[in-house]
Amino acid sequence: MEHLLSIVIATIFILLALLHLFWVFWGKWGISATIPTDLNGRRVFNPGRPGTLLVAIGLIFFALTNLCAIGVLKGPFDNNYAGYGMYMISGIFFVRFIGDLKYVGVFKKYRNTVFASRDTHIYTPLSLFLSISNGILAVMF
Template sequence: MEFILSIVIANIFILLALLHLFWVIGGQWGISATIPTDLNGRRLFNPGWQGTLLVAIGLLFFALINLSAIGVVKVPFENHYVLYGMYVISGIFFLRFIGDLKYVGIFKKYRQSVFASRDTYIYSPLSLFLSLSNGILAVLL
């Protein structure tokens, strides 16, 4: 059970990292629905390639942590650091699930944009899944 869940989580992180790398090299697919906008339709931020690359690297690192937790990948440090990493991942995605209470997350007030709709039905539930699954795996492993 833990093995399969870790593989699923790692694959999600790898796919998300590949999508971010696609955006780093100039790809546009899906980008318009991934950045929150204000009430006037203006983007709340314009991520540069450096920030997007950093997110991709972070997501790959999260995949590595999940794969090392089940022994698929060997890391040069003690296993309890891997478990701490899983708790950190769980916390990061729980905060993403909660959001900023205005434009992002499950408790957002503004819900009239393409991003807001996708956030409600895709991004926030995915964040909750990644939070809970990493936390549960950290406890079980």
């Protein structure tokens, strides 16, 4: 069961990394609903290509960590250490789930924007799933 969960999680991370790479190199599709805005529609921040690329690389690293944990890949370190990485991933996504208490996360203050709606229905629940599932897998490995 844990192998299937790790593969599902790795697949999610790879798909998210590919989306970020698409934004870095080619397009703008979907990006308007992925950046928090204030009530006037102004972006709270403007991620550049280097930052977006860094996120994509991080997501790939997270996918590889999950695959190393189940032995599908052999990393540059002992696979037993992948569990520590999964604790880290769990923590990162738990912080994302909580958010900044203003524009992002479960306790966000502003809820009447396109991003806020997507955050409530997609991004925050996905962050909670990734946090809990990586935490559970970290305990198992």
